[in-house]
Amino acid sequence: xxxxxxxxxxxxxxxxxxxxxxxVDAPMQEEPVDRFAGDAAIPAQTEPARSPDNVxxxxxxxxxxxxxxxxxxxxxxxxxxxxxxxxAREAARNAASLEDLRAILQGFDGCxxxxxxxxxxFADGNPRAPLMLVGEAPGRDEDLEGxxxxxxxxxxxxxxxxxxxxxRTKVYIANIVPWRPPGNRxxxxxxxxICLPFILRQxxxxxxxxxxxxxxxxxxxxxxxxxxIRKARGRxxxxxxxxxxxxxxxxxxxxxxxxxxxxxxxxxxxxxAIKTALSPAS
Numbered sequence: 124x125x126x127x128x129x130x131x132x133x134x135x136x137x138x139x140x141x142x143x144x145x146x147v148d149a150p151m152q153e154e155p156v157d158r159f160a161g162d163a164a165i166p167a168q169t170e171p172a173r174s175p176d177n178v179x180x181x182x183x184x185x186x187x188x189x190x191x192x193x194x195x196x197x198x199x200x201x202x203x204x205x206x207x208x209x210x211a212r213e214a215a216r217n218a219a220s221l222e223d224l225r226a227i228l229q230g231f232d233g234c235x236x237x238x239x240x241x242x243x244x245f246a247d248g249n250p251r252a253p254l255m256l257v258g259e260a261p262g263r264d265e266d267l268e269g270x271x272x273x274x275x276x277x278x279x280x281x282x283x284x285x286x287x288x289x290x291r292t293k294v295y296i297a298n299i300v301p302w303r304p305p306g307n308r309x310x311x312x313x314x315x316x317i318c319l320p321f322i323l324r325q326x327x328x329x330x331x332x333x334x335x336x337x338x339x340x341x342x343x344x345x346x347x348x349x350x351x352i353r354k355a356r357g358r359x360x361x362x363x364x365x366x367x368x369x370x371x372x373x374x375x376x377x378x379x380x381x382x383x384x385x386x387x388x389x390x391x392x393x394x395x396a397i398k399t400a401l402s403p404a405s
Contacts, residue, residue: 204313207233211317215324221250224325228301234317236302236310241266246297246325247273253401255295255331256280257322258376259340260310266303271296276377280337283377283390287398295329297322299344315344327364333400334362334369338376346371352379353386357393359400370400 210233218224225245231237244261247270264274272280284290300310300318310318322345326334336342339352345362348355355373362371374393375386 204317207317208320212320215320218324218328221246221325221328224321224328228321231321234300234302234314236300236304236314239305240302242269244269244271244298244301244303246295247271248291248295249293250295250329252293252295253332254289254293254335254397255297255326255329255333256335256337257326257341257345258296258298258337260298260300261303262307263303271298272377275381279377279380283394286391287394295331297325299341309340315340319344323364326362326369327366330364330367331369333397334371335397336371336373338379339373341376342373346373348373352376353389356389357396359396372397372400 211231214227214231214233215224218227225243228243228245237243240261244265258271261271262274262276264277265271271277280296281290284294299315299322301321302318304310304314326345334345336345339348339355342348342352342355346360348360352373352375356375358373360371360373361368363369372393375383375390380387380390
């Protein structure tokens with residue numbers, strides 16, 4: 124009787140593939156470390172004792188490997204989320220242009236996500252475009268390229284825009300949070316609240332004719348919507364910049380549409396409504 128010998132590495136490969144798909148691309152240490160406790164939480168490195176059994180030729184002269192010390196989050200964040208949010212409001216208020224705002228964000232250390240992100244993901248497209256789209260936070264591809272919506276969901280967004288005769292030269296795209304959360308996790312309410320003044324100022328400075336919130340978190344943060352995105356989408360609302368009101372619409376995030384392709388029919392209705400609203404006769 125023939126039997127198939129199970130592959131002992133199959134489960135490990137499947138687990139690694141799952142992590143890669145989820146955006147987990149950075150290994151952690153064996154022991155947990157409290158990053159908010161500063162340098163005191165990082166264990167000191169000690170050289171293991173040698174014995175005759177583990178000393179080999181040349182091993183005594185080889186330097187012990189040195190683990191890279193992680194930068195504590197406290198070095199990048201203010202004392203509390205409330206203090207960080209206050210600092211963000213004051214910093215965003217000082218931006219006289221989108222270029223100023225980008226420079227201010229580059230130097231802002233009040234959000235701990237900056238410590239783990241590769242770079243700032245500020246915006247893409249034409250800042251003078253009549254249509255601005257805002258998502259929640261960048262993912263792995265966006266973090267690497269420094270541009271929003273360039274991964275799988277970004278390619279879908281490009282196709283959705285092309286279907287109504289638009290491309291990135293005719294729209295302006297940004298996110299609530301401009302730094303990628305580790306492992307593509309959802310930003311915490313505190314992280315979103317700290318970053319909120321910057322996207323509010325970004326919308327005010329871009330001054331679009333139409334604002335589209337991609338996904339529930341964006342709609343909740345910018346439009347104050349309490350309902351789920353499926354109930355909230357497709358309704359025209361207003362976004363108040365403090366100086367004028369902008370027509371606003373919530374629709375599905377492209378990442379959600381990749382997981383739920385049947386909802387594309389509803390998103391198509393929303394994009395047809397956007398096309399109509401952008402036409403000169405509307």
